Amino acid sequence: MQRELVSLPYPDIPLPAADAAMLEALLQPRLALFWGAHTPTRALLAYLTVLAARGHHVHVFDGGNRFDGYFVARLARRLSSNPRTALEHIRLSRAFTCFQLAELIKTAPTGLGTQESDIIPDADAGAPGPSMLFVLDMLTTFYDESVPLRDAERLLTNTIAHLKRLASAGPVIVGAREPRILVKERWSLLDRLQVAVDAAWLLRSPEDPGQEQLMLF
């Protein structure tokens, strides 16, 4: 298990597409986690845009209702790509309760199914590799206080098992945030997720450069 640090860039400047190492790492068929005090949705959106612009089929399960389509289009354009193409390669579903998110993940077919026959104009060199799954802001709906903790824990365990199933066939990248400081009991959910993944990155925000990062092992 790796524990690496990546500092979050300025909010509107996208991660350079030339960060080949990171993209290469993302393309591995395994379960990867990006986490921090705030959910790293922007960073993940940037990554998935780059990948979608290159022709990968990307599935996105959004648990935080923050999929910024304009950001994706702007970034795709800056990558000298047709923004339509990038957006067409993205298949998205929004979940507003942890039950919905769990259902999405549970019913997703391993390998994420073949794509419907969309004509994909001017794709960069065919669809390289398997479909990828991004889960944005995975834990917010599990932190919802109206869901009893034991139900949330049980559901999360089940969901993680399905994430692993999906990861066996293709890359699965999950973004999550820590619970709010005053809600101590929900940390167990983040712990469960951290323990289960194959690789994890902690994102620090640029506002606190001097802070010691959390080393878990």
Added chain:
Amino acid sequence: MGRTLPSITQAFLQEQQSLARFRRALRQEDQRALDDLLGSSRQHLAAAAYASHLLPFEVMLLAMLVEQHKQVLHLQQEIEVIQSTLRDIPADDGDRKREQEG
């Protein structure tokens, strides 16, 4: 339901913010002109939202052009009014006398 995409107002504001460096390096009077242009684009937020254009900045530019064109038309109108008013004003006595004499 809380919406997913940023609102069109937020999208416009983001575009505005991305122009911050450009604006900073302009002269003061040019900054004001830019602010006017950016402000004028806000007249058409609803149409921009409805358009669902992938790149809101393109629609923003178009909105600015629409407002500018309206101002041009308005000024044209005013000029025509002034011109026809001037044409209708009789020449003063001194000139007429000179005309008659010369």
Added chain:
Amino acid sequence: MNTFFGWLFDVYASGDGMTVWVIDPDGQSHHLHDTFTPTFYAHGPRQELRSVCQMLRNRGAPVTLRRTERIDLFLDRHIEVLEVGVRIPDLLPRLFRQVADFRPNLTYYNADISLPQRYVLRRGIFPLAYCSIDSEGRRIQRIEALDSPWEIDYPLPPLRTMNLHLSGEMQNPGRGYRGDLLVEIEGNTFHFPREHSRRLVLGMRHLLEHHDPDVLISTYGDNYILPRLLELARHYGIPLPLNRDRGEGVLRKSASSYSSYGRVVFRNEQHLLFGRWHLDRQNAFLANDYGVDGILEIARLSGLPPQTVARVSTGTGISAMQIATALRRGVLVPWQKRQPESLKSGLDLLAADKGGLVYTPIAGLHEHVAELDFTAMYPSIMVHFNVSPETVGAKCCDGELIPELGTPVCRHRQGLVPETLEPLLEKRGRYKALIRELPEDDPRLEAYRRRYSAHKWLLVTCFGYLGYKNARFGRIEAHEAVNAYGREVLLRTKEIVEARGFRVLHLYVDGLWIHKPGASGRPDYDALLNEIRAETGLHIGLEGVYRWLAFLPSRTEPRVAVANRYFGAFEDGSLKVRGIEARRRDTPRYIKETQLAMLEILSQGRDAAGFCAALPEALAFARQRLLSLRAGVVQADQLVIAHRLSRRPEEYTVHTAAARVARQLAETGVELHPGERMNFLLVPGPEKARAWELLEGQVPYDSEAYGKLLLRAVESVLAPVGADRSTIEMWLLGNAGYWGPPGALPPPGVDIGTPLLSRGRIPSQVGIRAPSALDRQWSDFVLRRDAFLPAV
């Protein structure tokens, strides 16, 4: 066997069945009992369902088990389910929890519907239905409703009402206020001093036993009076028969805060009675809008008991109505909302994730403007276009395609949501017509108005409910469909209106403001309205024609107008005001009244010129109000500011007035929750603000701070004519002869001897800086000047 007639008054689970209270036409209450077996359902692999059955049998649970079929709305087909009937209704929640813990991976339905609602639905009755009942002793053999919730007029039972409140000003005891107890019943008032608490309890007991009221209406009963009475009763060992049903204790639900759509909502604690209703004026969601008449109307329509209706938000009411439709149709009600959105491409999301159309209005002062509004637009769209969770995207037939989105909507069977809403819309329409037709002194009018208001709230929340995360039958695709239809309808309307020579000044989701030179009276619009109705299929009405109407600029960005800040005077002189201080909840009364009074003065003007002509009078009035304020002679209770806490007191980081007050209250031991209201006064000195309940005697208020607030309110009224803050300050506080910036010469013809306020001139010609000044005012001036340009 005994047959009698009466109104269904209260229903709850107790003992091994349901307790039912009925009030007969003589006002006599009957305490009855009925058996009832509510059911919940489980779906999943047969093996798992069998284990559940086994588990229940092993525990000797009093259940009936059978396999049956029901409809899953989202799958849009029948599915096989295990039906678990619980013979002792009270045990259902606990039993269900056991089953759900035992096999958490099964899908459960009909698990958390309230028992009273289940009972009335099963029996085909509803709260306050007039019923015929056959009973054997206390046992109900047969109960049948003789009227329907859809009737316009219905007789209500004779109810004995007891009023409870504290003496003195209506201050919140939850903030530390204390007073004597005042009880009013059958025309008499009883005063119980708080020092003699034992006598208070004994007196209360006597009144309850002697008068046997049906309804207790209190002010601060939920958070103070009832719990205090119970506490005293316990302390003195005197049983207090608050419930009619002596076998039950008073049900207490504790307070909670939850977040909804980004705002924090606070739900106060509740004290609910059995066999009797307790309604707390201070804890009734919209009681000021629709009162007890409205509460009873919603109870009849939704099947929820009046005590519940009074306290929950109306979203719960419309949800209950949907559940009723579902149960009637054999549709399963999901327990945990798990149906996710169907996958859509990023492009589709961009096209669909939009709200209603909202224009940036043409700022400034307009005249003879007509406002057209669609009646209950979103619910009407749901009914007319058949938008429902199971119809959007259905593949069963050749559906109509949703504009912009292209998804088909089933047309050959009515969806669950339209089926629920249609009769409600229809009933509401009938009340509306009656309200218009009846003479003002008709005794039914008040009740009709209140019921109409209750309907309005039910319908308003149903749209939010279609997509809201906790709505059982919510589905985001349906929500998006409604929005798309809304935009299309509004755009077609705009096209019709413009084709007939009107200019669209403003457009807002379900209404538009239009103008055509020469069109100023109602008859000018009849043909237009008919055409719109024919073209869109929806009902549109003329809200009114304005004498004058002002769309205000944004405070932060004066070049741009704001969509929902405006005020205007209709032909009949009545005002419509949106978004300015008078409509904001935190504005002190004195300032609200000043602003509204100014607008009333201005409403005398019959057009834009009339508005301007009335300005001096309005300004003179404002000046008086400002001077009184600064002189310190205004009553403090007119200056109270109401603020809603957005977080817990300890979470505030900046020392705003609200944060200070929250901390003051917390220090006296008051527990404050996010979403709760606080009242306070701005005071001079370092303290800045003090909680209202902590003030004693005559306290001086911060006249300068309040003066600033008043000026701000005046600024809003004068914004359409372009008077900015410094101009207003000059007019109201300074020498009234001032007319221009220092150093500038008066325009020719100006009589500098006569004070400004006594001139009747259009103020736009005075007090505005010369346009050649290259400063920020230039663009403001352009904006304001445009308001006076004729239509291009």
